[in-house]
Amino acid sequence: MKYDAVVMGGGLAGLICGIRLTQSGLSCAIVSAGQNALHFSSGSFDLLTHLPNGQRVEKPLNALEKLSELSPMHPYSRLGKLSVIKLTHLAESLLQQSGLKLKGSSDENHDRITPMGHKRLTWLSPDCVPTVNLHHKMKFGKIAVVGIEGFLDFQPQLVADELKREGLHTEAHYVHLPLLDRLRENPSEFRAINIARWLDRPENMPQIVEEISPLVADADTIFMPACIGLDNETPFLELQKQLGKTIYLLPTLPPSLLGIRLHETLLRQFRRQGGILMPGDKVTSVNCVGSRIESVNTRNHGNIALKASQFVLATGSFFNNGLVAEFDRVYEPLMNLDLCDIPPRAQWTNTEFFASQPYMSFGVQTDSQLRAQKDGQTIENLYVAGAVLGGFDPLTEGCGAGVSLISGLHAAGEIIGYFEQHKAEQVEVTQ
Numbered sequence: 063m064k065y066d067a068v069v070m071g072g073g074l075a076g077l078i079c080g081i082r083l084t085q086s087g088l089s090c091a092i093v094s095a096g097q098n099a100l101h102f103s104s105g106s107f108d109l110l111t112h113l114p115n116g117q118r119v120e121k122p123l124n125a126l127e128k129l130s131e132l133s134p135m136h137p138y139s140r141l142g143k144l145s146v147i148k149l150t151h152l153a154e155s156l157l158q159q160s161g162l163k164l165k166g167s168s169d170e171n172h173d174r175i176t177p178m179g180h181k182r183l184t185w186l187s188p189d190c191v192p193t194v195n196l197h198h199k200m201k202f203g204k205i206a207v208v209g210i211e212g213f214l215d216f217q218p219q220l221v222a223d224e225l226k227r228e229g230l231h232t233e234a235h236y237v238h239l240p241l242l243d244r245l246r247e248n249p250s251e252f253r254a255i256n257i258a259r260w261l262d263r264p265e266n267m268p269q270i271v272e273e274i275s276p277l278v279a280d281a282d283t284i285f286m287p288a289c290i291g292l293d294n295e296t297p298f299l300e301l302q303k304q305l306g307k308t309i310y311l312l313p314t315l316p317p318s319l320l321g322i323r324l325h326e327t328l329l330r331q332f333r334r335q336g337g338i339l340m341p342g343d344k345v346t347s348v349n350c351v352g353s354r355i356e357s358v359n360t361r362n363h364g365n366i367a368l369k370a371s372q373f374v375l376a377t378g379s380f381f382n383n384g385l386v387a388e389f390d391r392v393y394e395p396l397m398n399l400d401l402c403d404i405p406p407r408a409q410w411t412n413t414e415f416f417a418s419q420p421y422m423s424f425g426v427q428t429d430s431q432l433r434a435q436k437d438g439q440t441i442e443n444l445y446v447a448g449a450v451l452g453g454f455d456p457l458t459e460g461c462g463a464g465v466s467l468i469s470g471l472h473a474a475g476e477i478i479g480y481f482e483q484h485k486a487e488q489v490e491v492t493q
């Protein structure tokens with residue numbers, strides 16, 4: 063099997079790369095072993111919310127120079143300010159073209175409301191999530207925060223109390239919903255996704271409306287856990303219409319309905335453009351000749367190799383086995399690629415729980431074009447994208463999705479450039 067490009071890993075980085083490649087008419091296969099970080103995410107995308115020195119960032123693109131000074135190995139610093147700005151704008155338009163309804167802009171971060179009722183800086187948020195522009199007051203009128211009886215992953219009282227501290231008029235309620243009684247019998251099954259499977263059925267809508275209506279009669283706005291609209295927004299929009307009030311959804315503990323919906327939308331776009339997805343498959347070995355990869359083998363394809371001119375490594379961090387930590391060593395399991403400087407074992411973690419944890423920025427070492435290196439040598443046709451990259455801390459710097467999108471699009475841009483040059487050279491030869 064031969065493709066123009068093979069992408070290893072189908073999380074946010076691999077998918078955006080595949081979408082850009084197929085949009086340009088290149089053939090692309092994504093091999094993806096399992097779930098990805100989107101399934102566990104808030105559904106909001108962070109670009110850059112804090113500098114490594116802890117300073118809060120309101121305008122992420124204006125902070126890139128300072129970031130380069132403080133953190134020269136950060137993927138944004140490696141790519142350079144102009145490139146990051148261009149790729150950020152490309153990401154915004156590609157996400158929109160893929161069908162995602164997101165609000166926010168790279169000109170200025172906004173605050174989203176967390177499931178605890180706190181405000182948290184971010185770049186892009188799904189339309190249905192409550193957000194507030196910086197330096198603006200929250201304007202939601204009288205809010206009814208409605209939890210679902212027995213659903214422990216969302217506590218309406220916590221949200222309401224926090225919003226009250228912000229001076230908002232808020233009340234907490236629980237809705238019983240008898241249609242969930244069977245599910246409620248098993249607390250480990252009583253999770254956002256399983257609840258959504260029941261709430262999304264059109265025949266259940268009258269009961270949901272009947273139970274929620276009296277609780278929210280005098281509210282202007284409803285805040286609910288994100289447990290409705292798993293496949294698409296239709297059930298959420300219908301509930302909003304029938305209750306006659308604006309509803310906002312707050313992310314829940316994983317699995318995250320908002321994140322899964324983002325992932326499914328991006329997958330559909332990749333497939334619509336002719337991309338080949340190999341879900342549940344895993345790259346098991348990489349075959350190199352000199353400083354180039356020729357092909358990869360996967361668990362499901364046995365000895366039938368996937369060949370390509372260009373490859374992308376987007377296998378995620380420790381969370382998805384893109385990196386592996388043993389007691390005294392960290393390694394990249396597919397090719398044993400070079401990693402950014404790893405300090406001695408005692409310095410992997412910081413005893414202060416909320417401080418930046420050094421292990422968060424462990425990852426693959428690259429050249430300035432984000433191509434992987436092994437034994438100090440660049441692998442010419444292997445780009446690295448997303449959480450497997452080293453040199454940044456997605457949590458304390460608030461840049462996880464941004465790094466995945468920008469490095470994924472950078473890899474795609476380099477690969478498109480390679481094929482354009484190749485084509486031009488062929489035309490020259492035939493003339």
Ligand SMILES: Cc1cc2nc3c(=O)[nH]c(=O)nc-3n(C[C@H](O)[C@H](O)[C@H](O)COP(=O)(O)OP(=O)(O)OC[C@H]3O[C@@H](n4cnc5c(N)ncnc54)[C@H](O)[C@@H]3O)c2cc1C
Binds near residue numbers: 071107346447450
């Ligand atoms: C729990 C969690 C929550 C997060 N929440 C947010 C958030 O709300 N906002 C935000 O901006 N950032 C968040 N992040 C940061 C996150 O890292 C990025 O946002 C981004 O989603 C990472 O995407 P990725 O594609 O690089 O990696 P991943 O999403 O980890 O995807 C890697 C994929 O590669 C696959 N894979 C691994 N090895 C192989 C192999 N050998 N062959 C084939 N496939 C393989 C994995 O199965 C997985 O599907 C979160 C991170 C975590 C861990």
